Amino acid sequence: MIMILIVYLTIGIAELRYLRREKRKKRTFVILIVSLTLLLLLSEVLYAVRNSYQISVWIEALFGPIDSWLIGG
Numbered sequence: 001m002i003m004i005l006i007v008y009l010t011i012g013i014a015e016l017r018y019l020r021r022e023k024r025k026k027r028t029f030v031i032l033i034v035s036l037t038l039l040l041l042l043s044e045v046l047y048a049v050r051n052s053y054q055i056s057v058w059i060e061a062l063f064g065p066i067d068s069w070l071i072g073g
Contacts (some may be wrong), residue, residue, distance in 0.1 A: 001044060001047055001048075003069070004040070004043050004044060004047060005040070005044075007035055008040045009041070010031075011036070012032070012036045015032055015036075016029070016032070019032065
């Protein structure tokens with residue numbers, strides 16, 4: 001989890017330095033900070049529940065009936 005935070009901090013610092021150097025508007029800074037914060041939180045949540053969240057269950061529930069209909073079973 002620490003590595004995810006380090007990656008996002010590195011990207012954020014690089015982007016903030018670029019925005020300051022190019023003298024961007026305050027709105028752009030807010031959009032960047034909100035976007036990075038939201039993406040960081042979602043990444044951390046997905047990392048935390050990676051063992052209990054399995055995409056295969058959802059795919060099977062979605063495409064299982066179609067598969068059985070196509071096979072004829």
